[in-house]
Amino acid sequence: MPVARMLLDAGRGALIGTVEIIPGVSGGTVALIVGVYETLIDSAGHLARGVARAASDGVRGRGLTRAREEFAAVRWSVVLPVGFGMIAAVLAASAILAPIIEAEPVASRALFAGLILASLVVPIRMVGGRWRMREYAIAAVGAVAGFLLTSLPQVDPLEPPLPVVALAAAFAVCALVVPGVSGSFILLAVGMYAPTLAAVNERDLVYLGVFILGAMIGLGLFVSVLQWLLVHRRRVMLAMMTGLMLGSLRALWPWQEGGTVQPPGPDALPVLLLVLLGAAAVGGVLLIESAVLRRAARRLESGAAG
Template sequence: MRPAQLLTDAGRGVLIGTAEIIPGVSGGTVALIVGVYETALESAGHLVRGVVRGVLDPLRGRGTAAARSHLAQVRWTVMVPLLVGMIAAVLVASALLAPVIEDHPVQARAVFAGLILASLIVPARMVGGRWRPHEVVAALGAAAAAVALTSLPTAGDAEPSLILVALAAAFAICALVLPGVSGSFLLLTVGMYAPTLDAVNERNLAYLGAFALGAVIGLSLFISGLQWLLRHRRRMTLAIMTGLMAGSLRALWPWQTDSGALQPPSGDLSTVLLLFLGGIAVVTALIAVDAAVQRRRVAPSRD
């Protein structure tokens, strides 16, 4: 492969990795914008199935032919530079964001809330057409459940157990499958966003190992299921996702205690409002770019 193409794919990985670190900005959406979403999703599916079959099939006496077949279908020339770019971006972005979140929690939550609020339009619009009554009811139920879950008191500064880390990673990694949903946001709502950034910056191998294991398990269990739901129950799946994202905004109210209890607004309200609007503007711009890219792809087929 030409060096220019390798650098291009690595650059795409940098953009996706940076998006995954920022709550509310979906790495899946960015992958769509830069044109590698379908390739990455298909390759990830083959990679996961290849690894699983490579472990299980020999134990069942079936050999490794199926595993090798799946691994051969992975677009390695795209995936390797993409992953290198993503990992580099995660390391750099984590180092930059962690101190900001620790020193300016109110302002950080304001930006994140704006990012998430604007992101709601992505899964809501992907439902397609006018929402049906049962889809509205499902979304409202999902929103209510998310509000209830994010209203539970957090554990404060206690370090999460490695089992909890793996479980959170298993669910957060699934956000990569669905454009419009942010994995970092899912970590944020369960109080594990800051600990994960700290683990990356401090090279906490035990934490990162548990996170990686959970991510692999999550992909193994959920990637095929989510792909099936998007193919066969697309509207309802996206409606529920929209509701979950909307209800989880409760966790991003800027003013709250360390345990997650909401407080009335205080301090420099104008700055908080500007940051909130700035978050909305960032995602709105990304959505506009995505729409322009999609129009350009559709236009040639109509000629």
């Protein structure tokens, strides 16, 4: 494998890993921008199915033939350097973000809220065409569900139960399938964001091992289902996702005390500016994505014409 290509893919992975730490900025969107989205999603599916088949076929005495076929379909030449870059970036970004979030919770939630608000454009746009009454109704149901779920008591930020860690990871990893949806936001909405950052910074191998196991289970169980839904029930899926994201913004209301929403404080103006700053940041990423997609479409058209 050429060294230059490995370094390029590691750099792509570093970009994806950095934004995955920030709630509201989608690693899937950045993967799409840098041109590795389809390769990563396809390879992740093969990898998860390979692990599942190795476990099930091994227990049943069927051998590892099916598992080896799945592993052989993984684009290791891309996945390994991208994965290395992601891990390095996650470690670095976690060390920077964790103390900021702890010291400035109001400002952090305001910035993250702006990121999420702007990210709503992605699933809304992906629905395609004008929204019908059915999509609005589905989105409303999703918004109510998201609001209620984020109103539940959050887990203990110091020692979350390991089954909860695995479950949160299984759902968060599904966000990689849909550009514009942030896995970190899912963790934040269920109260698992700060514990996960702390586990990364403290090198808590038990927590991280359970988290990785949950992510692998999520890839194996949910990603294929989500991909099918995006093909066969696209409008319903994306409308529901839009509503869930909107309702879950309750978790990012800047003024909170122990998870209870408080009225705005005297710092309302600077907080609003941070919300606008977060929205502008995501808007810039989406503009870059649109430019990249337009350029790729023009290349395809010129190639077809030639």
